Amino acid sequence: MSLRVGVLVSGRGTNLQAIIDAIGRGELDARIVLVISNHRNAPALARAAAHGIPALAITFKEYGSRRDQQLAMLREFQARGAELIVTAGFDKILIPEFVQAYAGRIINIHPSLLPAFAGGMAPRPQAEALAAGVKIAGCTVHFVTDDVDAGPIILQAAVPVEEDDTVETLAARILEQEHRILPRAIQLFAEGRLRIEGRRVRILPAPEPAGRMQA
Numbered sequence: 539m540s541l542r543v544g545v546l547v548s549g550r551g552t553n554l555q556a557i558i559d560a561i562g563r564g565e566l567d568a569r570i571v572l573v574i575s576n577h578r579n580a581p582a583l584a585r586a587a588a589h590g591i592p593a594l595a596i597t598f599k600e601y602g603s604r605r606d607q608q609l610a611m612l613r614e615f616q617a618r619g620a621e622l623i624v625t626a627g628f629d630k631i632l633i634p635e636f637v638q639a640y641a642g643r644i645i646n647i648h649p650s651l652l653p654a655f656a657g658g659m660a661p662r663p664q665a666e667a668l669a670a671g672v673k674i675a676g677c678t679v680h681f682v683t684d685d686v687d688a689g690p691i692i693l694q695a696a697v698p699v700e701e702d703d704t705v706e707t708l709a710a711r712i713l714e715q716e717h718r719i720l721p722r723a724i725q726l727f728a729e730g731r732l733r734i735e736g737r738r739v740r741i742l743p744a745p746e747p748a749g750r751m752q753a
């Protein structure tokens with residue numbers, strides 16, 4: 539049975555697209571059961587619809603409070619049996635009740651090598667990396683906890699900062715890696731190979747293929 543994934547988005551949705559594409563290529567054994575955006579006009583919603591994936595906008599305006607809005611999102615994911623929630627460019631901090639309901643089952647992508655340049659939406663972390671003069675930037679996939687961008691790290695990818703980089707060129711180079719490691723992390727979760735041990739995530743080895751087991 540494929541892992542049932544819910545995705546939270548706010549904007550253009552290229553990471554959502556990377557998940558959709560990885561599933562299409564057979565590299566990710568998952569099914570996106572629902573995409574929810576907190577913005578009605580997010581291009582990510584159109585990407586979902588173009589692939590026949592159920593997609594909803596659940597806006598602050600409709601609910602009048604962040605809490606009620608996110609509890610409505612939570613109910614929708616639960617109603618569709620989502621087993622893992624991926625925040626892929628979601629621009630709000632999740633309320634504790636949401637995090638609790640999916641404890642250890644929410645994954646976020648952040649465009650920096652955490653714990654450096656935590657917080658803030660793209661392109662702020664990339665701009666901060668450039669301004670800080672780092673030579674290596676990158677991205678991080680991590681489990682979501684109540685501490686923003688500080689949950690256990692699953693995967694990271696590093697990219698070099700080039701001499702003539704702008705925020706845009708650096709962000710684009712980082713984004714390519716986001717699109718690679720986010721589906722990979724979801725697949726590791728789907729295979730049951732991520733074990734949270736305190737602040738660390740242990741990646742368990744892939745099981746031996748059947749028929750090659752030693753007696």
Ligand code: GRF
Nearest residue numbers: 550551552553627647649660
């Ligand atoms: C990405 O840079 C992601 O790391 C950050 O927000 C951006 C979302 O981009 N959390 P997209 O909507 O997936 O294209």
